[in-house]
Amino acid sequence: MTKITFIEADGTRHETDAEAGATVMETAIMNAVPGIVAECGGACTCATCHVYVDKEWEETVGGPSAMEEDMLDFAFEVKPSSRLSCQIKVKDELDGLVVHVPGRQG
Template sequence: MPKISVVAKDGTVFEIQAEPGTSVMENAVRNSVPGIEAECGGACACATCHVYVDEAWQEKVGLPGPIEADMLDFAYDVRPASRLSCQIKVADGLDGLVVLVPERQS
């Protein structure tokens, strides 16, 4: 199973064995990573699961889809590395992925 790392805003690193096909958000929530609210549960409806993708992984993770990009546009402190973690699907090719939780969600 791919291993992903979610870095909380206080620097704590959550290393998670993640099932392929699940979203990064689901894994972060199940492991109680603080700062990922995900109120809509992954429907891309609320923009409260914003993360920054570590530079080394940006190309592999890819760009947000159109709806996600529009939602992200209104998230707090958006950067080029921003994604909604509910829209990043874990896959074998993402073994080692690192994402960072922003200061706050909105």
């Protein structure tokens, strides 16, 4: 299993096990990570699963697609490391991934 750590805005850490092929958002929901709302269920039609990819992981995770960039316009406090967690597929290369959950979702 791939390990993913979610860090809340207050610094609380949630270390999770993720299944290959799932998304980072699905992993957050299955592990009841606070702050990941996921209103659209992963359809990339909202911005309520917004995360900041930790600096060390930005290159490995990669950037958002054009459709994802459009949806990030609806997120609060977007940064260069912003991604929608529903669009990040879990794979072996992401073992140890760290993402930060914003203080509020769009």
